[in-house]
Amino acid sequence: MDGKVIAITGGAQGIGLETAKLLVSRGAKVSVADLDEAKLASAQEQFKTIGKQDSVRFQKLNVAEPKRVDGWIKDTVQWGGQLDAAVNAAGINCSESGQPTLAETSDERWDVLLETNLSGMFYCLRSELNNIKDGGSIVCISSVQGLMGFPTSAAYAATKHGVIGLVRSAAKENGERNVRVNAVAPGAIDTKMVLEKDRNDIRTPIKRIGKPEEVANLIAFLLSEEAGFITGATYSIDGGWAC
Template structure:
């Protein structure tokens, strides 16, 4: 499905892989102007070239570690110089970790919080002042953030924190007609879930009412909808994308 995102200026982080890459491709085919961000410069360049071939009006790349606050500031300057502002912010970069709470070192907790929460906070702080009225922000939670996940306490906590962050920002930027929504993917076939899928991918698919696991493109389509004028009165929503695997609201 296509959405009218022509000329919209978007920043997408984590764009070298997975859901963020699929989102970049979809927005490119809708004619958006893109700033793609990732730590992996080589894979980022591949995504950028694919987006140009898909019809993006403009594609820029910014390779950086966004746990570095200076890099986030430089990204803001880069967006200003290349796009002269912003319409869409999609901070999709994130990591997962598996460690029982009683064995979890501080370094594990800190790394996940720095990437999944602190960097997202800093991106919003830096880029929201550049965003045009009527813009859209889509943040990433997960089913783990809504329900918890044994063995992944740091990850689940980070994704629960994103919901609180997003809904707080809603009250600060709403009068500018900037909408902030959250997607909460379930088991999607990405590199992040490769280890889980290798062990029990078939079981997870069987447990899902639709009888399969999700694809990155299926999350990207929801993100594109939330970025579009079709979602003009959707604000502060948490959208589960899990095929019905978890039925709790």
């Protein structure tokens, strides 16, 4: 990753933050975007503590605003001189407002999930593909719910299925440039998006929830030249949930 310039959405928390830390430790320069200002400030302090503040830039960003997404990518290229790779980890699940069935899902809930998780992913992918160097690599975070149907989670599952559709299409469109686009589908990972009941009700063959660092390792592999013949793929990291 030495000298690579990598853009990461949702990069101030959870999987995105652990990925940023790992990539910087391997010599990359990372442009972190996140909507949460407090988390951005905390992440900035963490990189200062380990003496890596010059390898990271931070920017507040709502991925659902396409002009701001384009501006962030432009700023990233100006800062780093190029764009070699990207990780699209921004996403929401609205679990704090309950878990309605499809029949109970409001228009507002549907719209906000679609806006961030799918439209936001589209805006980021579009901007990244228009700026990334030939031979670059992009990883988009889907979910185990992008591979399976889940009760009381229809809207979220639909957005995560949609991410995989975007990834597969982008991979086929950009192969001639040797630009690879892949998805990662995490299961229950130890982040704020995991409900407490899921922490205590482990049904996977591996009897624990996953660690953000484990997902970061998979993402780093997919960004690397070791994964040079992998594109359009979706990698599950879920303790065997979807197998």
